[in-house]
Amino acid sequence: MTGPRLNIAWLYADLMSIYGDRGNVVCLVRRCQWRGIDVAVREIGIGDELDPAEADLLFIGGAQDREQRLAADDLLARKAEPVREALASGASALAVCGGYQLFGHEYRDAAGTVLRGIGVFDLVTEPAAPGARRIIGNVVASPLLPGCEDAPNLVGFENHGGRTRLSVGAQPLGRVLHGGGNNGEDGFEGCVAGRAVGTYLHGSLLPKNPWLADWLLQAALTRRHPGYELPALDDTLELQARESAERRAYAAG
Ligand code: GLN
Numbered sequence: 001m002t003g004p005r006l007n008i009a010w011l012y013a014d015l016m017s018i019y020g021d022r023g024n025v026v027c028l029v030r031r032c033q034w035r036g037i038d039v040a041v042r043e044i045g046i047g048d049e050l051d052p053a054e055a056d057l058l059f060i061g062g063a064q065d066r067e068q069r070l071a072a073d074d075l076l077a078r079k080a081e082p083v084r085e086a087l088a089s090g091a092s093a094l095a096v097c098g099g100y101q102l103f104g105h106e107y108r109d110a111a112g113t114v115l116r117g118i119g120v121f122d123l124v125t126e127p128a129a130p131g132a133r134r135i136i137g138n139v140v141a142s143p144l145l146p147g148c149e150d151a152p153n154l155v156g157f158e159n160h161g162g163r164t165r166l167s168v169g170a171q172p173l174g175r176v177l178h179g180g181g182n183n184g185e186d187g188f189e190g191c192v193a194g195r196a197v198g199t200y201l202h203g204s205l206l207p208k209n210p211w212l213a214d215w216l217l218q219a220a221l222t223r224r225h226p227g228y229e230l231p232a233l234d235d236t237l238e239l240q241a242r243e244s245a246e247r248r249a250y251a252a253g
Pocket of ligand 1: 065099
Protein backbone atom coordinates (compact mmCIF):
# COMPACT_ATOMS: atom_id res chain seq x y z
CA MET A 1 0.00 0.00 0.00
CA THR A 2 1.30 3.43 -0.85
CA GLY A 3 1.11 6.28 1.66
CA PRO A 4 -0.85 9.47 1.21
CA ARG A 5 0.25 11.92 -1.45
CA LEU A 6 -0.01 15.70 -1.59
CA ASN A 7 0.90 18.19 -4.31
CA ILE A 8 1.53 21.80 -3.40
CA ALA A 9 1.25 24.39 -6.18
CA TRP A 10 3.29 27.47 -5.29
CA LEU A 11 2.17 30.43 -7.38
CA TYR A 12 4.78 33.02 -8.41
CA ALA A 13 7.41 31.79 -5.96
CA ASP A 14 10.00 34.13 -7.47
CA LEU A 15 7.85 37.28 -7.60
CA MET A 16 5.57 36.96 -4.63
CA SER A 17 7.39 35.77 -1.54
CA ILE A 18 8.33 38.47 0.92
CA TYR A 19 8.76 38.67 4.69
CA GLY A 20 9.44 34.98 5.02
CA ASP A 21 6.40 33.76 3.06
CA ARG A 22 8.42 30.89 1.61
CA GLY A 23 8.63 29.53 5.17
CA ASN A 24 4.98 28.54 4.82
CA VAL A 25 5.88 26.10 2.06
CA VAL A 26 8.84 24.76 4.06
CA CYS A 27 6.53 24.25 7.03
CA LEU A 28 3.86 22.42 4.99
CA VAL A 29 6.48 20.17 3.42
CA ARG A 30 8.12 19.32 6.76
CA ARG A 31 4.81 18.61 8.47
CA CYS A 32 4.03 16.18 5.65
CA GLN A 33 7.44 14.50 5.77
CA TRP A 34 7.26 14.04 9.54
CA ARG A 35 4.08 12.05 8.92
CA GLY A 36 5.34 9.99 6.01
CA ILE A 37 3.20 11.83 3.48
CA ASP A 38 4.66 11.89 -0.01
CA VAL A 39 4.71 15.63 -0.71
CA ALA A 40 5.77 17.46 -3.86
CA VAL A 41 6.05 21.19 -4.50
CA ARG A 42 5.59 22.59 -7.99
CA GLU A 43 6.43 26.24 -8.62
CA ILE A 44 4.01 27.80 -11.08
CA GLY A 45 5.24 31.10 -12.50
CA ILE A 46 4.18 33.52 -15.18
CA GLY A 47 3.23 31.64 -18.35
CA ASP A 48 3.14 28.24 -16.64
CA GLU A 49 0.06 26.04 -16.79
CA LEU A 50 -1.67 25.19 -13.54
CA ASP A 51 -3.23 21.74 -13.67
CA PRO A 52 -6.19 21.84 -11.28
CA ALA A 53 -6.17 18.05 -10.85
CA GLU A 54 -2.56 18.16 -9.66
CA ALA A 55 -2.91 21.10 -7.24
CA ASP A 56 -4.12 19.83 -3.85
CA LEU A 57 -2.91 22.86 -1.90
CA LEU A 58 -2.31 26.26 -3.50
CA PHE A 59 -0.02 28.86 -1.99
CA ILE A 60 0.57 32.46 -3.04
CA GLY A 61 2.58 34.95 -0.98
CA GLY A 62 2.92 38.71 -0.82
CA ALA A 63 4.78 41.27 -2.88
CA GLN A 64 5.44 44.94 -3.31
CA ASP A 65 3.15 46.68 -5.79
CA ARG A 66 5.56 46.37 -8.72
CA GLU A 67 5.90 42.58 -8.54
CA GLN A 68 2.23 42.25 -7.71
CA ARG A 69 1.36 44.09 -10.92
CA LEU A 70 3.51 41.68 -12.94
CA ALA A 71 1.78 38.63 -11.48
CA ALA A 72 -1.76 40.04 -11.56
CA ASP A 73 -2.34 39.89 -15.33
CA ASP A 74 -1.09 36.33 -15.59
CA LEU A 75 -3.13 35.25 -12.56
CA LEU A 76 -6.29 36.63 -14.12
CA ALA A 77 -5.62 35.45 -17.67
CA ARG A 78 -4.15 31.99 -17.07
CA LYS A 79 -4.76 30.86 -13.52
CA ALA A 80 -8.23 32.10 -12.51
CA GLU A 81 -10.09 29.15 -14.04
CA PRO A 82 -7.74 26.38 -12.82
CA VAL A 83 -7.60 27.91 -9.32
CA ARG A 84 -11.40 27.95 -9.18
CA GLU A 85 -11.53 24.39 -10.53
CA ALA A 86 -8.99 23.12 -8.00
CA LEU A 87 -10.89 24.73 -5.11
CA ALA A 88 -14.25 23.46 -6.38
CA SER A 89 -12.87 19.92 -6.44
CA GLY A 90 -11.59 20.06 -2.86
CA ALA A 91 -8.16 21.69 -2.92
CA SER A 92 -7.24 24.10 -0.14
CA ALA A 93 -5.41 27.40 -0.51
CA LEU A 94 -3.43 29.93 1.47
CA ALA A 95 -3.05 33.45 0.07
CA VAL A 96 -0.92 35.96 1.97
CA CYS A 97 -0.98 39.75 1.71
CA GLY A 98 -0.44 40.71 -1.96
CA GLY A 99 -1.69 37.24 -2.96
CA TYR A 100 -4.66 37.65 -0.63
CA GLN A 101 -5.49 40.98 -2.30
CA LEU A 102 -5.33 39.39 -5.77
CA PHE A 103 -7.59 36.52 -4.64
CA GLY A 104 -10.23 39.21 -3.96
CA HIS A 105 -12.18 41.11 -6.60
CA GLU A 106 -9.78 44.00 -7.08
CA TYR A 107 -6.76 45.78 -5.69
CA ARG A 108 -6.26 49.49 -6.28
CA ASP A 109 -2.65 50.37 -5.53
CA ALA A 110 -1.24 53.62 -4.23
CA ALA A 111 -0.56 54.83 -7.79
CA GLY A 112 -4.26 54.37 -8.63
CA THR A 113 -3.71 51.34 -10.86
CA VAL A 114 -6.58 48.89 -10.58
CA LEU A 115 -5.57 45.22 -10.60
CA ARG A 116 -8.49 42.89 -11.15
CA GLY A 117 -8.39 39.86 -8.88
CA ILE A 118 -9.79 36.38 -9.37
CA GLY A 119 -12.64 36.71 -6.88
CA VAL A 120 -12.02 33.68 -4.67
CA PHE A 121 -12.70 36.00 -1.72
CA ASP A 122 -15.62 38.41 -1.66
CA LEU A 123 -13.60 41.54 -0.89
CA VAL A 124 -11.95 44.59 -2.41
CA THR A 125 -8.75 46.40 -1.47
CA GLU A 126 -8.23 50.15 -1.69
CA PRO A 127 -5.15 52.25 -1.09
CA ALA A 128 -4.70 54.05 2.22
CA ALA A 129 -6.29 57.50 2.41
CA PRO A 130 -3.86 60.31 1.49
CA GLY A 131 -1.43 60.85 4.34
CA ALA A 132 -2.33 57.57 6.06
CA ARG A 133 0.53 55.22 6.80
CA ARG A 134 1.17 51.65 5.79
CA ILE A 135 -0.03 49.19 8.39
CA ILE A 136 3.12 47.61 9.80
CA GLY A 137 3.71 45.50 12.90
CA ASN A 138 2.98 42.36 14.84
CA VAL A 139 -0.56 41.01 14.84
CA VAL A 140 -2.51 38.85 17.23
CA ALA A 141 -5.94 37.66 16.12
CA SER A 142 -8.41 35.26 17.68
CA PRO A 143 -9.54 32.64 15.17
CA LEU A 144 -12.98 32.90 13.58
CA LEU A 145 -12.36 30.06 11.14
CA PRO A 146 -15.48 27.91 11.50
CA GLY A 147 -14.76 24.95 13.77
CA CYS A 148 -11.44 26.41 14.96
CA GLU A 149 -12.69 29.17 17.25
CA ASP A 150 -10.94 27.53 20.22
CA ALA A 151 -7.56 27.25 18.49
CA PRO A 152 -4.68 29.37 19.83
CA ASN A 153 -4.60 33.00 18.70
CA LEU A 154 -3.01 33.58 15.32
CA VAL A 155 0.24 35.54 15.36
CA GLY A 156 2.08 37.14 12.47
CA PHE A 157 3.65 40.23 11.00
CA GLU A 158 1.83 42.61 8.67
CA ASN A 159 3.15 45.23 6.25
CA HIS A 160 0.62 46.54 3.77
CA GLY A 161 -0.59 49.78 2.29
CA GLY A 162 -3.87 48.30 1.00
CA ARG A 163 -7.05 48.45 3.06
CA THR A 164 -9.20 45.37 2.53
CA ARG A 165 -12.94 45.35 3.07
CA LEU A 166 -14.98 42.17 3.15
CA SER A 167 -18.44 42.13 1.61
CA VAL A 168 -21.36 41.60 3.94
CA GLY A 169 -21.56 37.88 4.62
CA ALA A 170 -17.89 37.13 3.85
CA GLN A 171 -16.22 35.09 6.62
CA PRO A 172 -13.22 36.74 8.32
CA LEU A 173 -10.31 34.51 9.40
CA GLY A 174 -9.87 36.25 12.73
CA ARG A 175 -10.74 39.11 15.04
CA VAL A 176 -7.84 41.48 15.65
CA LEU A 177 -6.64 41.66 19.23
CA HIS A 178 -3.48 43.55 18.38
CA GLY A 179 -2.43 45.19 15.09
CA GLY A 180 -4.28 46.44 12.05
CA GLY A 181 -5.66 43.44 10.18
CA ASN A 182 -7.67 43.94 7.00
CA ASN A 183 -8.01 47.69 7.22
CA GLY A 184 -7.13 48.93 10.71
CA GLU A 185 -10.76 49.84 11.34
CA ASP A 186 -13.30 47.05 11.45
CA GLY A 187 -11.30 44.65 13.61
CA PHE A 188 -11.21 41.79 11.13
CA GLU A 189 -8.20 39.88 9.84
CA GLY A 190 -8.18 37.81 6.68
CA CYS A 191 -10.97 35.94 4.97
CA VAL A 192 -12.09 32.33 4.53
CA ALA A 193 -14.04 30.99 1.57
CA GLY A 194 -14.56 27.23 1.77
CA ARG A 195 -11.08 25.74 1.93
CA ALA A 196 -9.32 28.95 0.89
CA VAL A 197 -7.73 31.11 3.56
CA GLY A 198 -6.53 34.66 2.92
CA THR A 199 -4.56 36.73 5.40
CA TYR A 200 -2.22 39.68 5.84
CA LEU A 201 0.00 37.68 8.17
CA HIS A 202 3.58 37.07 7.15
CA GLY A 203 6.06 35.81 9.61
CA SER A 204 6.19 33.14 8.31
CA LEU A 205 2.62 32.46 9.30
CA LEU A 206 2.38 28.66 9.41
CA PRO A 207 5.42 27.63 11.51
CA LYS A 208 4.06 29.65 14.45
CA ASN A 209 0.43 28.72 13.83
CA PRO A 210 0.70 24.95 13.32
CA TRP A 211 -3.03 24.34 13.75
CA LEU A 212 -3.67 26.43 10.63
CA ALA A 213 -0.99 24.52 8.71
CA ASP A 214 -2.72 21.28 9.70
CA TRP A 215 -6.15 22.64 8.79
CA LEU A 216 -4.89 23.36 5.27
CA LEU A 217 -3.17 19.97 5.04
CA GLN A 218 -6.14 18.03 6.37
CA ALA A 219 -8.48 19.75 3.91
CA ALA A 220 -6.12 19.18 0.98
CA LEU A 221 -5.40 15.52 1.84
CA THR A 222 -9.09 14.71 2.11
CA ARG A 223 -9.42 15.50 -1.59
CA ARG A 224 -7.24 12.58 -2.72
CA HIS A 225 -7.68 10.42 0.38
CA PRO A 226 -11.25 10.64 1.74
CA GLY A 227 -11.36 9.72 5.41
CA TYR A 228 -7.63 10.29 5.95
CA GLU A 229 -6.84 11.73 9.35
CA LEU A 230 -3.66 13.67 9.88
CA PRO A 231 -1.63 12.15 12.74
CA ALA A 232 -0.87 14.60 15.57
CA LEU A 233 2.64 16.04 15.91
CA ASP A 234 4.49 17.29 18.96
CA ASP A 235 4.14 21.06 18.54
CA THR A 236 5.80 22.10 21.80
CA LEU A 237 8.44 24.23 20.07
CA GLU A 238 5.98 25.74 17.60
CA LEU A 239 3.64 26.72 20.41
CA GLN A 240 6.48 28.24 22.40
CA ALA A 241 7.38 30.33 19.35
CA ARG A 242 3.74 31.35 19.02
CA GLU A 243 3.53 32.39 22.64
CA SER A 244 6.72 34.38 22.46
CA ALA A 245 5.46 36.19 19.32
CA GLU A 246 2.20 36.99 21.09
CA ARG A 247 4.02 38.32 24.16
CA ARG A 248 6.30 40.42 21.98
CA ALA A 249 3.36 41.90 20.07
CA TYR A 250 1.71 43.08 23.28
CA ALA A 251 4.98 44.25 24.83
CA ALA A 252 5.55 46.52 21.85
CA GLY A 253 2.30 48.30 22.79
N1 GLN B 1 1.58 45.64 -2.19
C1 GLN B 1 0.57 45.35 -1.24
C2 GLN B 1 0.32 46.47 -0.24
O1 GLN B 1 1.21 47.22 0.10
C3 GLN B 1 0.88 44.06 -0.52
C4 GLN B 1 2.12 44.13 0.30
C5 GLN B 1 2.56 42.78 0.82
O2 GLN B 1 2.29 41.75 0.22
N2 GLN B 1 3.30 42.79 1.90
O3 GLN B 1 -0.78 46.61 0.23
